[in-house]
Amino acid sequence: MKTISSVVENYIKSKPFLLNGLTLGIVNLTSLARIIQHDLEHEMEKEVKQGAIVMALKRLSEELDFRINHKIEKTLKGMGEITVRSSLINYNFPINPRVLNRQADFLTEISSLKDIFYTSSRGVNETNLIVSESISDILEKHFDDEKWLMKTDKLASITVKLPKDNIGTPGLFYFVFQRLAWDGINITEVISTNFEITIVVSEEHIDSAFKVIKDLKKV
Known part of the structure; x- marks a missing residue:
């Protein structure tokens, strides 16, 4: 079953620049939700509220910041000579x-x-x-x-x-x-x-x- 969170995550993962912007915290989530709302509704085949998209984006940005940056930071700290x-x-x-x-x-x-x-x-x-x-x-x-x-x-x-x-x-x-x-x-x-x-x-x-x-x- 498709959820707003899973659809939002798949959409963002297909857009590398958006993914990077989210992890850096430089994207206006309300504006982004408004821009991608039509695509998400088409994917889910039903109406999706902007507020729900914003919440999904907020959770995703926090998770991505840990999942991506934490792993990269750990690897970088292990660099040798x-x-x-x-x-x-x-x-x-x-x-x-x-x-x-x-x-x-x-x-x-x-x-x-x-x-x-x-x-x-x-x-x-x-x-x-x-x-x-x-x-x-x-x-x-x-x-x-x-x-x-x-x-x-x-x-x-x-x-x-x-x-x-x-x-x-x-x-x-x-x-x-x-x-x-x-x-x-x-x-x-x-x-x-x-x-x-x-x-x-x-x-x-x-x-x-x-x-x-x-x-x-x-x-």
Whole structure:
């Protein structure tokens, strides 16, 4: 049996921006109830009073604030060490059969080098390679007859160790990216594994980004 509470919750969950606004307490519940009243009545196939919708929204916002924020806060407090690297370069290549072979040769040459940064990500049509500036000449040697789509230098990265329960925490990355966006920090690249996330930004934003990430543990 459909109840006003269940219908309101399903409706709000389908609207990420409303969901976020409710958890932050910045949505006028009376105005929202008036806006969504027609949709809820259509879903329930009967008349629904605005006052009942407001009460359902109020209960939902309180529950969501605990369910979402409490779990995210707990995960953020469990974050491990934060590693910062600067002087990085991002190379963006179109995918073709040669790129993977050149990448393998490049990895073989740098395998014995220490204190360098290297990561790659492959999409449907493009491959990104991000490396320390100190080994960019080696990379360009192996890719000398490949034309990159874009080369971006003066980048820096922040790598954060995540607790094991991050995998079961919905909205964790959204929360992190939202805080960075609020501070006007543009993310160039995101690389993640099960228990690590690396965020690549311009060097001019690295200090601000580091402060945002570090302060997340105090949320």
